[in-house]
């Protein structure tokens with residue numbers, strides 16, 4: 001399934017491919033935002049990905065990806081990654097208003 005929202009081409013993908021780790025359920029690589037089916041309708045994961053979207057406008061997508069991957073070597077792809085911390089803060093604030101567990105983007 002594909003949707004277009006605010007210039008984003010949102011794609012429902014069965015799996016987020018490498019180099020993203022298996023724990024990642026959604027990812028943004030402008031102009032695409034990929035979601036696995038279990039987070040397709042997750043408002044908080046969408047907010048998380050929107051943070052990356054804005055970050056990639058600021059950095060331009062290729063430098064963003066290069067720096068992201070370099071920092072992943074040291075920090076991994078999870079919550080301690082400097083590009084992920086603010087995105088998870090947004091997602092966690094969103095999740096506090098709902099009862100479901102936070103998934104990784």
Ligand SMILES: [Zn+2]
Nearest residue numbers: 048084087105
């Ligand atoms: Zn993320």
